[in-house]
Amino acid sequence: MKKNGFSAGDGWFARFFRGGSRKLADDVEKKREEGVDVEEIVSPLKMIVRGFFERKLAVIALCVLIAMFLVVFIGPHFMPKYYDSYNEVTQNNVPPTMSMLSVPAELKIDIKMIDSYGSFSVGVSNAGKVYVWGATQLGTTGVDVKDIPEEVRNAKIELVAAGIDHIIAIDENGRVYGWGHNGLGQFGYFDPEKYPNILSMPDELVNGTIDVKNVKKLTCGYQCSAILMNDGSFYLWGNKNTYQNIEKFAALVQLEDIDFTLNYIVGLTEARNAIFTGTRGLYDQYRSNLNTAAQPSKTYLDGRKIMAISAAANNVCAELDDGTLCFAGDFASNSKPMPALHDGEKVTQISAGNYHYTALTTEGRVLSWGSNTLDQCEVPAGMTNVKKIYTGAFQSYAVNSNGDLAGKWGLKGYLFGTDNRGANVFQRIIQGGRMTMTIGAVAVIISTIIGIIMGCISGYFGGKVDLILMRVTEVFAAIPFLPFALILSSIMAQMNISENNKIFLLMVILGLLSWTGLARMVRGQVLSARENEYVTAAKAMGVKEFVIAFKHILPNIVSIIFVTLTLDFATCMLTESSLSYLGFGVTYPRPTWGNMLNGANNATVIKNFWWQWVFTSLFLGITCICINIVGDTLRDVMDPKSDRDK
Amino acid sequence: MVKYVFKRIGYMFVVLIILSILMYCIYSLIPSNRAYSDARTDVQGMKQQLRNATEAEKEAIFQERYLMYQRRYGTDTNNILLRYLRWVGVAPNYYGQHNGILQGNFGWSQEYKDTVLNVIREPMKNTIFINIFSVILALAITIPLGIVCAVHKGSKGDQAVQVGTIIGYSLPSFIICIVFIWIFCSLLGWFPPSGMKTPGSNFTPWSWKWFADRMKYLALPLITMTFVSLGGMTRYVRASMIDSLSMDCIRTARAKGVREKTVIYSHAWRNALIPVVTLVVGWFIGIFGGSLIFENIFGLNGMGKIMIQALRTADVDMIVLLQVFYVAVSLLGNLIIDIVYGFVDPRIRVSA
Numbered sequence: 001m002k003k004n005g006f007s008a009g010d011g012w013f014a015r016f017f018r019g020g021s022r023k024l025a026d027d028v029e030k031k032r033e034e035g036v037d038v039e040e041i042v043s044p045l046k047m048i049v050r051g052f053f054e055r056k057l058a059v060i061a062l063c064v065l066i067a068m069f070l071v072v073f074i075g076p077h078f079m080p081k082y083y084d085s086y087n088e089v090t091q092n093n094v095p096p097t098m099s100m101l102s103v104p105a106e107l108k109i110d111i112k113m114i115d116s117y118g119s120f121s122v123g124v125s126n127a128g129k130v131y132v133w134g135a136t137q138l139g140t141t142g143v144d145v146k147d148i149p150e151e152v153r154n155a156k157i158e159l160v161a162a163g164i165d166h167i168i169a170i171d172e173n174g175r176v177y178g179w180g181h182n183g184l185g186q187f188g189y190f191d192p193e194k195y196p197n198i199l200s201m202p203d204e205l206v207n208g209t210i211d212v213k214n215v216k217k218l219t220c221g222y223q224c225s226a227i228l229m230n231d232g233s234f235y236l237w238g239n240k241n242t243y244q245n246i247e248k249f250a251a252l253v254q255l256e257d258i259d260f261t262l263n264y265i266v267g268l269t270e271a272r273n274a275i276f277t278g279t280r281g282l283y284d285q286y287r288s289n290l291n292t293a294a295q296p297s298k299t300y301l302d303g304r305k306i307m308a309i310s311a312a313a314n315n316v317c318a319e320l321d322d323g324t325l326c327f328a329g330d331f332a333s334n335s336k337p338m339p340a341l342h343d344g345e346k347v348t349q350i351s352a353g354n355y356h357y358t359a360l361t362t363e364g365r366v367l368s369w370g371s372n373t374l375d376q377c378e379v380p381a382g383m384t385n386v387k388k389i390y391t392g393a394f395q396s397y398a399v400n401s402n403g404d405l406a407g408k409w410g411l412k413g414y415l416f417g418t419d420n421r422g423a424n425v426f427q428r429i430i431q432g433g434r435m436t437m438t439i440g441a442v443a444v445i446i447s448t449i450i451g452i453i454m455g456c457i458s459g460y461f462g463g464k465v466d467l468i469l470m471r472v473t474e475v476f477a478a479i480p481f482l483p484f485a486l487i488l489s490s491i492m493a494q495m496n497i498s499e500n501n502k503i504f505l506l507m508v509i510l511g512l513l514s515w516t517g518l519a520r521m522v523r524g525q526v527l528s529a530r531e532n533e534y535v536t537a538a539k540a541m542g543v544k545e546f547v548i549a550f551k552h553i554l555p556n557i558v559s560i561i562f563v564t565l566t567l568d569f570a571t572c573m574l575t576e577s578s579l580s581y582l583g584f585g586v587t588y589p590r591p592t593w594g595n596m597l598n599g600a601n602n603a604t605v606i607k608n609f610w611w612q613w614v615f616t617s618l619f620l621g622i623t624c625i626c627i628n629i630v631g632d633t634l635r636d637v638m639d640p641k642s643d644r645d646k
Numbered sequence: 647m648v649k650y651v652f653k654r655i656g657y658m659f660v661v662l663i664i665l666s667i668l669m670y671c672i673y674s675l676i677p678s679n680r681a682y683s684d685a686r687t688d689v690q691g692m693k694q695q696l697r698n699a700t701e702a703e704k705e706a707i708f709q710e711r712y713l714m715y716q717r718r719y720g721t722d723t724n725n726i727l728l729r730y731l732r733w734v735g736v737a738p739n740y741y742g743q744h745n746g747i748l749q750g751n752f753g754w755s756q757e758y759k760d761t762v763l764n765v766i767r768e769p770m771k772n773t774i775f776i777n778i779f780s781v782i783l784a785l786a787i788t789i790p791l792g793i794v795c796a797v798h799k800g801s802k803g804d805q806a807v808q809v810g811t812i813i814g815y816s817l818p819s820f821i822i823c824i825v826f827i828w829i830f831c832s833l834l835g836w837f838p839p840s841g842m843k844t845p846g847s848n849f850t851p852w853s854w855k856w857f858a859d860r861m862k863y864l865a866l867p868l869i870t871m872t873f874v875s876l877g878g879m880t881r882y883v884r885a886s887m888i889d890s891l892s893m894d895c896i897r898t899a900r901a902k903g904v905r906e907k908t909v910i911y912s913h914a915w916r917n918a919l920i921p922v923v924t925l926v927v928g929w930f931i932g933i934f935g936g937s938l939i940f941e942n943i944f945g946l947n948g949m950g951k952i953m954i955q956a957l958r959t960a961d962v963d964m965i966v967l968l969q970v971f972y973v974a975v976s977l978l979g980n981l982i983i984d985i986v987y988g989f990v991d992p993r994i995r996v997s998a
Contacts, residue, residue, distance in 0.1 A: 057809075475661050475668075478980060480972035482938055483953060487965060490957040491675050574818045578939060581820050582954060600824055601943055603839035607832035617821040625816040632812065 048559065051637035058633035061626040068623050072433035079427050081373050085589035088422030089262065090164055090222070090313070090354055090393055093139050094119040096611050098413040100134040101395055107131045108405045116392025117220055117354075118164040120145055123390075126403055128156030130169060135413065138165045138181050140608045145180045152177045158212050162392070163220035163238075168227075170218060174209035176201075176227070184223050184239040199246055201225075201237040210235075221260025228258050232270070248278025259311035259352070261329070266316050272305040273297075275316055275328055283316050283328040290327060290369065291337040300326065310352035312370065317350060317357050325350065325359075331370070336377050338369040351391035353410070358396040360389050366398050366407070374411040383407040417611035420599055425611060429619055432591035436620070439507050439592070440573035446511025447572070448518060448565050452554065455522025460530055460549040470523075477516040482578065485509055489584045503586055506579070510572050518564050525557040532556075559638055566631035570624045577620060593620040647988060654984045658977050665973055669966070670730045676962050680756065681715035717741065747970075753963025757956065762967045766952065770971075772842070773948035776864065777937055780871035785926065788876055792883025796918075797910055799888060807880065814877025819870075823943045826870045837866040840945035867944040871937065875929065882925050883918070890917035920987075927983050 042050065052058055076082070100121065103114070107123050114123040120134035122145075130153070136146040145167055155171035166180030166187060178187025178201075185198030189206045192198070204210065210227065217228040224238025224246065232254040240246050242263075249258070249265050255276075257268035266283060267276040274297050275283045285294035286301065305321040315329025323346045325338070332355070341347070341361060349360040356370030356377055366386055368377040374394045383406045388399040395410035416425035458469035488509045492502055529535070530553060538548045579585030580594030581601075588595060593616055600606055600613035689708045699707075716722035717740035720732035731737035735746020745751050753762045795804045814822075831839040842863055843849075849856035890896070891914045899909050938950030945951070949968060956964035 471657065471660065474657065474980070475664050478661055478665060478973060478976050480969075480976050483969060483972045486938070486953070486957060487969065488672070490960075491672065494676065494960065570816065577818050578820060581818075582939065582942060584957070594818075597820065597824065601820075603827060603831050606824055606828045606839075610828070613824050617817075617824065621813075621817045621821055624818070625813055628812055628816040 045559075048634070048637050052633055055633050055637075058629055061629035061633075064622060065626040065630060068433070068619070068626070069437070072430055072437055075430040076434055079430070082424075082427050082431060084431070084591065086373070086421070086423045088418075090118045091418050091422035092420055093609050093612070094135045094414055094418040094422070095137055095609075096413075096415060096417040097135045098415065100411055100413040101408050102133050103397065103405055103408065104131045104133060109403070111388075111390075111397070111399045111403050111405060112158075113160065114390035114392065114397050115161045115220070116395060117162050117222070118393055120162065121392045121395060122160045122162040122167050122169075124157045124160045124169070128158065128172065129153075130157050130160055130167075132167070140604060141165070141181045141183070143181045147179070149177065149179050152179065159215060159218045161218045161220040161225065163225060164222045166220070166223070166225075168218060168220055168225045170210070170212050170215060170227070172212060174212045176205045176210065178225075184241075186223050186238060187225070197240045199237050199240055199250060202235050205235055205237075217258065219259055221265070222262060224260060224265070226258045226260070226265070228255060232256060234258055236265075245278040257309050259309055259316070261311045261316065262313040262354075266309055266311050268306055268309050272307070272321075273301060275306065275309055275318060286318070286326040286328050288324070288326055289337050290331045290335045294328075297328075308350075310350055310357070312352045312357065313354045317352060319347070319350060323347070332373075334371070334373070336369045336372050339367050349389055351389050351396070353391045353396065354393045356391070356394075356396075358389050358391045360386060360398075368396060368409070376410045378409050380407045380409055416615045417609075419596070419612050420605075420609070425596075425615060428591040428596055429593070429616055432593050432596055432616070433619060433623075435503075435586060435590060435592045436573055436576060436594065437623075439503065439510070439576045439586070440569050442504075442507040443510035443514065443572040443576070444565055444569045446508060447513075447515035447568060448561065450511065451515035451518030451564075452522055452561065454515065454519040456526055456549045456554060458519070459523035459526030460545070460553065462527075466523075469519075473516045473519050476513065479513060481513055481575065485513060485575065485579055486582065486584050489579060493584070493587075499590065503590075506576070506585055510575055514568060514572060514575075518561070518568065521564060522557065522561065525560060526553055529553045529556055559634075563631055563634045563638065566627060566634065570627040570631070573620075573627075574624060650988050651985055654981055654988075658981050662973070662977055666734070666970070667730060669969055669973070670733060671726065673962055673966050673969075674726060674729070676960055676965070679721075680754070680962075681712055681719050681721055683756070684715045685711040720745070752967045752970075755956075755961055755964045757959045757961040757964065762963050765964070766949070766967065766971075769948045769952050772946060773937060773941070773950070776867065776871070776940075776946065776948065779864075780868050780875065781926070781929075783868065783872040784875040784879055787872070788879040788883055789922075791876075792880045793887055793910065793915065793918075795880065795884045796887030796891060799884075811877040811880045814873070815881070816877075819874045820939050820943060822874055823870050823940065826866060826873070827943075830866055830869075838863055839866070840943070842945070842947050864946075867940050867946060870944075871940055879925070879929065883922055886918040886921045887914060890914045893917060923986055927979050927986065 100119070103111075103121075103123065106129070107125050110125040110127060112124045112126045114121060116122065116134065120132060120136045123131045123133075125131070130148055132146045132148065136144050138145065143165070145162075145165075152169055152171075155173075155175065155177070157169045157171050157177075160167060160169040163180070163186060166178055166182065168187060169177045171177070176187075180186060182188060185195065185200060187201055189203070190198040190200040192200060205227070210229070214230045215227060216230045217226075219226050219228075221238070222242045224236070224243055226237075227235045234252075234255050236246070236249055236258070238246070243260070243265050245264050249255075249267060252267070252269075254270055255267045256270060256272060259266050264277050264279065264282060269276045277283055284297045286297050287294040288300075301320070306318045307321050308319045310317050312329075315327055315331055318326050318328065320326060325347060335355075338357070338359075342363060344362075345365070346362045347359045348362055351358050353370070353376055356368055356372070358366065358368045358379075360366055364384070364386055366379050366383060366389060368379045370377060372378070376394050376396065379396075383398050383400075385400040386398045386406050387401040390397045390399065392410075395408065397405060398407040400406040414424050414426065416429065419425055419428065454469055454473060458466045458473075489506060492505055492509075497505070526549070535548060535552060538552050539545075543552070576585055576592065577594030577597075580587070580592045581597050583595070583598060586592045586595055588598075596616045597613055597620075600609075605612060685708055688711050689704060692707070713722065720739040721729060722740055723729060728737060731746075732739050733746050735744050735748035735751070738744050750763075754760075755762050755765050758765045791807065795807050798804050827839050830837050838844075843859055844863075847859060849859060891910075893914075895917075896909060896914055899913050900906075904913070937948060938953065940946065941948040941950035942954055949971065952964065953968045955961075956968065
């Protein structure tokens with residue numbers, strides 16, 4: 001017998017549970033030391049436990065399984081911000097990375113500006129060098145924005161801006177560069193005849209230069225970019241399909257400010273009395289803070305002028321001429337409102353991320369507010385001498401007067417990447433695991449209860465009862481499992497019941513369809529157990545037969561039931577996953593390991609977005625493998641025949 | 647033996663009848679009314695004639711049509727038992743005709759606008775072909791592997807196979823499909839990821855080119871299906887082989903000095919075959935249900951795909967027939983298992 005920490009005798013684990021008389025045990029030990037062969041008498045349960053812990057693979061599997069359970073059932077409590085239907089278009093299909101905040105070391109001490117819109121950030125140093133970090137691989141396009149073109153690397157860059165999948169940079173001579181994905185008019189010349197949905201980059205930018213000293217603002221949106229000059233003229237180009245009001249802006253000549261929300265371009269005209277969108281009723285209700293009531297723009301402004309605007313994805317922040325801020329647009333209900341300013345404190349700089357704003361005040365305080373789902377607003381304490389702030393999509397950076405990075409906060413990245421809706425795969429795996437395991441467990445409990453009752457009654461009473469119950473079992477066993485479960489859940493889907501009830505019904509269906517194997521096995525065991533003397537004794541004492549079957553016989557076969565239960569648990573989990581995978585079990589937005597793989601049923605996703613199926617498959621696969629190993633080992637250990645050959 | 651077989655067949659019919667009632671009741675839960683939609687289509691088709699008709703008149707014509715269709719389809723009653731009997735073809739419909747499953751009327755697919763039998767003919771062929779092919783492939787691998795593992799029980803190779811098979815049968819089939827598509831289509835580029843034939847190709851059936859094209863598309867599904875069945879099957883063969891190797895007759899044979907090869911392949915394997923044969927039948931049935939997933943992932947035109955489509959579009963008659971097919975296959979399989987058991991194991995025959 002191999003000795004390890006778990007093995008019986010001197011192992012600590014065995015000692016931990018060893019009860020009884022210490023003296024007797026010591027006697028046995030003494031005799032053994034003397035060389036006398038002492039055979040210990042151990043209960044069957046102890047034998048099983050001992051046999052189980054002797055097998056390393058099984059012990060490892062058990063540990064992994066327990067760890068998996070803990071992660072899945074405790075993990076969700078550490079994700080208070082998670083919700084099922086989370087959807088973020090700028091973060092679709094982001095590969096696993098934790099580098100979204102990793103400003104390159106060279107840039108850290110010499111920051112000129114930083115910008116981002118989607119999954120990557122771009123920064124430029126005072127020396128004119130461009131750095132790109134974050135998830136730089138762009139989906140299926142095969143483009144990596146980290147591959148900065150040679151001419152950009154050689155030029156001294158003054159300004160950069162990042163869009164969802166492209167970067168625009170202007171060098172000291174006024175040349176405008178673009179790189180990244182370029183299928184939809186992100187940069188370069190596009191023939192308007194050939195591409196009616198693209199507003200091409202103006203010719204003077206493609207072939208000529210602009211006066212970089214006079215550039216007031218360079219900004220990029222979703223496949224669109226704009227350059228605003230100090231004299232009010234501006235250049236605008238990009239994909240017409242992504243911004244509905246792009247034509248309205250293209251017709252304008254003069255603008256004081258311009259920015260991109262997710263679906264609209266917003267601008268500021270010379271009148272400065274409203275946010276210009278070219279669309280009636282858009283962003284014309286202003287509020288002083290995120291959680292206060294909105295008022296029509298005229299009432300709210302009351303003659304005050306808007307000096308500048310900065311746009312997040314669904315809302316716009318406007319700086320007024322009296323130094324206050326006002327907000328227009330929609331805010332998520334869980335948004336953090338803007339912190340109150342001290343008396344006399346004014347906001348000197350404001351910068352918008354996708355769902356949050358970061359501002360620097362006259363007192364040197366840095367404030368972040370807005371949506372905090374991805375920790376965008378967790379401003380670190382202890383930043384001093386902050387001169388500038390830069391806010392990207394979900395990241396914020398504070399820069400001090402030397403151009404050094406004083407602090408950074410926000411989204412670091414995604415451990416397992418994001419799915420096609422931009423949701424964090426890791427969080428969904430944990431939440432989905434809870435669902436999958438709960439469904440498996442409840443289904444198995446239902447099937448075990450039915451199986452035990454059917455098997456016990458049928459095995460104990462025999463005769464006609466047995467005949468009828470076994471026919472019933474046969475009926476259920478003859479139902480082809482997957483097709484039938486599919487039909488039941490599709491009927492269920494068409495009925496008007498709540499999502500929770502549907503999931504409960506799914507468990508019941510799985511339980512109702514999978515008890516037959518256990519029932520047959522219990523019946524067989526009871527058949528042989530009822531011939532034992534203790535049953536005869538119980539009968540002689542006049543114990544109710546119901547009690548004999550369930551209280552006397554059942555405990556004697558409980559170990560075998562336990563093994564079946566373990567293995568059935570894996571089967572139920574797999575069935576649920578298969579159903580959800582086919583779209584008939586639990587459906588989106590609720591995650592389960594099955595329906596998370598639903599998106600991975602085409603070759604494009606399998607090839608390009610490997611993280612969307614590899615991790616989920618690993619979790620599901622490892623859990624099932626571990627359950628099966630534990631179950632198989634238990635069966636092996638309980639089977640007295642299997643020990644014979646050792 | 648004859649008595650035993652008849653008894654089994656009798657049981658099978660009882661089970662079939664109970665199941666069909668059960669299923670009919672469940673299917674009547676699906677909200678679908680063919681008579682209603684047919685009548686609506688008719689009324690819409692008569693737009694020209696009904697140009698001057700009032701709403702009430704239109705409604706009257708619709709009701710008349712609706713009743714006619716209901717009577718024709720046998721749904722003009724709320725009595726579910728009567729509807730069931732009509733569906734089976736035991737009870738006559740309003741016009742006194744027997745028009746049910748027993749008369750060969752399996753229903754009408756609203757999705758394909760054809761009788762269900764016509765729709766299902768081609769997919770059925772495909773499914774049966776794929777399943778039989780992969781079963782043969784899997785058996786050709788698992789039986790030798792299982793025997794070798796049992797004979798060399800406890801060796802390094804056996805342990806490796808044990809771990810491999812536990813992984814194989816624990817993983818859900820769709821994960822294996824995804825991994826195989828990734829390896830063979832994305833990384834190696836050997837096989838197309840889905841479909842039955844090259845799009846737009848028009849080879850004459852059963853010509854060499856047609857066959858090559860088809861095999862190119864079916865290769866990956868077949869490999870995957872075979873691989874998925876390897877795990878459980880190998881373990882089973884191994885277990886039953888180990889059981890039979892520890893039998894007394896084997897010890898006797900060895901004591902007699904029979905060659906080891908003969909002991910294994912003649913004495914032990916024959917005994918091990920009994921549970922294996924029954925398993926193969928049972929597993930063959932299981933694979934019909936399991937091919938649902940494969941057909942969907944690989945875009946094969948088989949029963950499983952038709953079924954998912956029917957479920958998505960609530961094509962009731964189609965679902966019913968497919969379910970009947972699956973139930974029939976499984977009952978038939980059970981019957982064959984019982985009969986085979988009876989043949990190979992005299993104890994069962996006697997006790998029955």
